[in-house]
Amino acid sequence: MTRIAIIGGGPGGYEAALVAARLGAEVTIVDRDGIGGAAVLTDCVPSKTLIATADVMTAFEDAPELGVLVGESGGDCVTGVDLGRVNARVKALAAKQSEDIAEGLSKAGVAVVRGSGRLADGGATVEVATVGGSTEKIGADAVIIATGARPRELPSARPDGERILTWTQLYDLEELPEDLIVVGSGVTGAEFAGAYQALGSQVTLVSSRGRVLPGEDQDAAAVLEEVFQRRGMRVLSRSRAASATREGDRVTVMLEDGRTVQGTHCLMAVGSLPNTEDLGLAAAGVQTTPSGHIAVDRVSRTTAAGVYAAGDCTGLLPLASVAAMQGRIAVYHALGEAVWPINLKRVSSNIFTAPEIATVGRTSFNAENGDPKFDVVKLPLDTNPRAKMLGFHDGFVKLYARPGSGTVLGGVVVSPRASELIHPVALAVDLHLTVDQVASVFTVYPSLSGSIAEAARRLHQEEE
Known part of the structure; x- marks a missing residue:
């Protein structure tokens, strides 16, 4: 049985552990701060829970346009929040999500050791300083480092936790x-x-x-x-x-x-800094970048044999989805399974503002206007009939395609719930669909996703 030791219980760590356990490996996670890591306890889950309340407040602000009166006083829409209750809900949801993940690991047969881990014996062993004050050594055929990152602090602006x-x-x-x-x-x-x-x-x-x-x-x-x-x-x-x-x-x-x-x-x-100090990296032959991130290849290998890394500590892309994929890829490679190297052009991401901003593939960030390698169409959201009904005014759908073949290369969606709307574009990018194939799929009328099909149709017209 292959022994896999994982340092860090965030998305890169726990997703790797679950896959490894299903494939029959003996898996141990060394976790210091809580299963789920920053993504669950202090970052993605809590921030998006807070933003969910903010979205409700934004809806209240726009309600009068739809004829809805909420606590109207003197012609103004009066609402408010109890931040103490909001944050209590935020922390409770984060804790529950962490508990659910930990329960899933336990059911899968993954051992969890509370403490701080570091590489020893050239990377063949993980040495753990446990929370109880003892030292434990875990032998491993493969080690995955998934220690994440922390907020960057300026010496001239030290946080006090209050103001x-x-x-x-x-x-x-x-x-x-x-x-x-x-x-x-x-x-x-x-x-x-x-x-x-x-x-x-x-x-x-x-x-x-x-x-x-x-x-x-x-x-x-x-x-x-x-x-x-x-x-x-x-x-x-x-x-x-x-x-x-x-x-x-x-x-x-x-x-x-x-x-x-x-x-x-x-x-x-x-910004943030990688948690890569005191891991025994140099002694094990693990190379880091000038920023302190662990250098990895497309299958999550470091420069040390049998040592992999995943997540924000690698500096690849600071997304929970990327961390999880890196962790799974590391396991597949370590266990000799078929593996697809990570391809960042297939990664969809979202910024949870109001409106949301979702992107996938090649966008204007790396495809300047007038570049002959790209055809681009941008449709304002306020031309979409469903958006008009919902009172959505700000945003657009933008698609990029390759001239000649019409292959979809990327897209940007700026809209409420853009995180949901980007998925069909991500499928098109991943499966190398053409704009004609995207345009030929029936969409509901009226729907926000109709703008994606319409943008694809417009790109076909431009090709002609």
Whole structure:
């Protein structure tokens, strides 16, 4: 029986463990912070649960257009949230999800050891400092490192867990921040800025770049920034934060150009760092990048024989779905099963703002306008009949195809529930479907997905 030891119980770890157990391996997970990892306990699950409440608040805001009156007072729609209750629900759901995963591991026969693991004996052994204070050694034929990442902290803006916060500390707040400063306009910063604005906070978003979501589709980022500002958010572009300091119940963020921004709370969303310290990597021959991430190939192998890595500690793509796929691929390879190397062009991702932004395959981020390798069609969401009925105005559907063959190469959907709408585009990309094949499939009328078929039809017309 092959022995597989996994360091880290997040998506890259627990998904690998489940697959390995089903394939007959003897599996041990060494977990320090709780099964499910940051994705379940402090990141994806809690943040999207919080955002679910924010989505309801956004719906209330748009309700009058549909003729729905909610707590109307003096012509205004009056709503509010109890952040203590919201966060209690957030933490309860995260804990329950962690328990469910742990139960699934137990039923599959996976052993879980609580503690911190590191490579020993050239990677053939995992040495564990258990929570009970003892040391345990686990022999392994293959080791998978899935230790994840943590929020990056600036020396000049140390979080205190009360007024200056990382995204892992938000869920301990009992009262809604009156005036929240969000430093960082990437995915995490944009999601929380939009969520807290919807919940009722006055939000200032500090972006060091020229626009929000600098690494995403430009058209999508422009829509979101316009929505943010229309809803009352203050967006400071090209404004790099130098420090954040607290005085009593006020926080001051100093910008590098000398300006200051004041608020009641500050969220630092300035990236993440891989958890790759004290793992015995160098001694085992595991190479890391200058950023501290573990270098892996497309089947999750590190530079040390028998040692694999998965998830945010590899720096491939910081997505739970990618971590899980890396973990499964590592197991398949370690056990000699057939394996498809990971292909990031097939990965669909979503930004849970309002509207959501979903992408898959090749998009305008790596296909500039006028590139002869791409045909592009963009349909505004407000031309879709179902969107009109639902009162959706902001967003679009964009498809990319290869000239001549019409093969679908990628797409962007900006819309409420874009995370659900991107799936047919992802299928088209994965299966190398043509725009004609996508257009020939019946869609419900009226439906938001009808815009995907319509975009495919428009690309066919352009080819002619």
